[in-house]
Amino acid sequence: LSDALLIALDAMGGDYAPQEIVRGAIRFVLSDHPDATGVEVALVGDPEAISTCLKAEGFEASSRLSLISATEVIAMDEHPLEAIKKKPDSSIGVCAKLVKEGRAQATLSAGNTGACLVAGVMLIGRLPQISRPPIATYIPRQGGGATLIVDAGANVDCQPSHLADFALLGSLYMQEVAGIARPRVALLSNGEEDAKGDELVKRSRSLLQELGLNFTGNIEGNTLFEDHADVVVCDGFAGNVLLKTAEGMAGLCLSLLEDVPEVQRRVRERVDWAECGGAPLLGIDGVSVIAHGRSNARAIETALQITARAARSGYVEAARTALEGRSA
């Protein structure tokens, strides 16, 4: 069974945990989606709570959907670093350790994003030469397809070398996971012209040009949702502004469609991506995907597919090789 893959799923994280998380896992293992084939899920958390949820769905733990105990839970508003240190048996922490020990090939959580990040860095560990692992998030494009934003919010106050790392990691991810031979990498700026940008962007440009990637120059927010780039690189503060503003504007548009529910549903499916996807943590030595805190069963099912695809792709190995080959 060379294809066998175990995903450690944090059953306790997210606004609708554990019910919706467990239901999402059930949907995933019962589906005939190609990304679900041969994938096992371990529900990590309070065994009693998880069993109750499984029972409510008429389901029993099996090899496809097993149960691993974690006695502590990190709340959404806890301080990430303190929580990971103080709660060694938290569901997020246990998931990360399962990946570190090779008992699971990937982990997924809809819980405290900062704690997932800290667990990834401290418990799974960083890839060589990566000082600040970024979070990557897809945004939808006109005409279909998606663009990866790196960093989506993990690191503020970045240096040019960090943005260069984000570019390399994002490009490798799109190459290995999305199968794009030479992903187009663009730099988020306040104008497309070469001279545009703040100090960070200007100093990062030359570094990005030297990486041997398919670097296409600056990109501005108004063309982000068209087919111009596969990876958009930015500081985590700008990445957060970008993603949250897009979410806010999508909300405004959807609010204007309330009297045409069928149209609203169709638009929502394309623009409400934030709540039904998964954001991989790049630059750590394993696969860790973060889902939206408001994830329902369907969102968890989709995020499990993304997690499985990332784990199968071997992008972590590709990144490790690329980074080890890079002069320090």
Added chain:
Amino acid sequence: LSDALLIALDAMGGDYAPQEIVRGAIRFVLSDHPDATGVEVALVGDPEAISTCLKAEGFEASSRLSLISATEVIAMDEHPLEAIKKKPDSSIGVCAKLVKEGRAQATLSAGNTGACLVAGVMLIGRLPQISRPPIATYIPRQGGGATLIVDAGANVDCQPSHLADFALLGSLYMQEVAGIARPRVALLSNGEEDAKGDELVKRSRSLLQELGLNFTGNIEGNTLFEDHADVVVCDGFAGNVLLKTAEGMAGLCLSLLEDVPEVQRRVRERVDWAECGGAPLLGIDGVSVIAHGRSNARAIETALQITARAARSGYVEAARTALEGRSA
């Protein structure tokens, strides 16, 4: 005629100049909109080109719609500072000088934004204690109303003192022009919690708290389009990312409504604000409003209303008084 007001309108600026600019001015002076009452417009630019446009519309220059010659034009892609220096008789420059000399009470241009900014700073002049005048732009809100974003893109690499100036100027603008007694001022960040932010945001928070404004704390992109703040303060790089991303997401939503043209039109009216409004340049000693480069006649008409309202409000005098009273 204490209400008499002259707006110097750059007839040569924008993608559809001079035709659409002239048509917008005609629509404005012929309308019975309250903001147009008693307002005169001077079309500034190449007299021959403007006369041809007026004639094509069956219109003649009059006291309501006069003509002032400017022999040079600054192109959209010219370097702003160099262009203002090299072309002393540019339409943007002549408009600014008319304001400086008190011959016009306000100016409006859909031309090179950077050149408008430089003309405002160098030819009209800054208000006391303001080192970096910001551009302010409205974004639409769910349920109606609008929020002012300051800085919309004039200044990158800001210091906390600049953000404090943006807060003060934005608050005064909303007070005097929009008639809001105590405008709610929020700081754009990557989370609502007090501890969130990059270095600039964290260092600016305490300054903003000490200004005596109605400061409400951090705001995140996803709630920008709801009724939480009247003024949102940010560095010009983040402001550009915010506004352009919102424009891009609105474009994606509109593209998904192509098969329901009536719905699309209705949504466009609310979210396509970028192309039909005006962005005032704050912190200079006069009223200067910048319109979108793609402005058509309707957009110019709307922008002229905004310009007239700003000139009538006396916010420049209010800002001068507030700044003179502030300890240096």
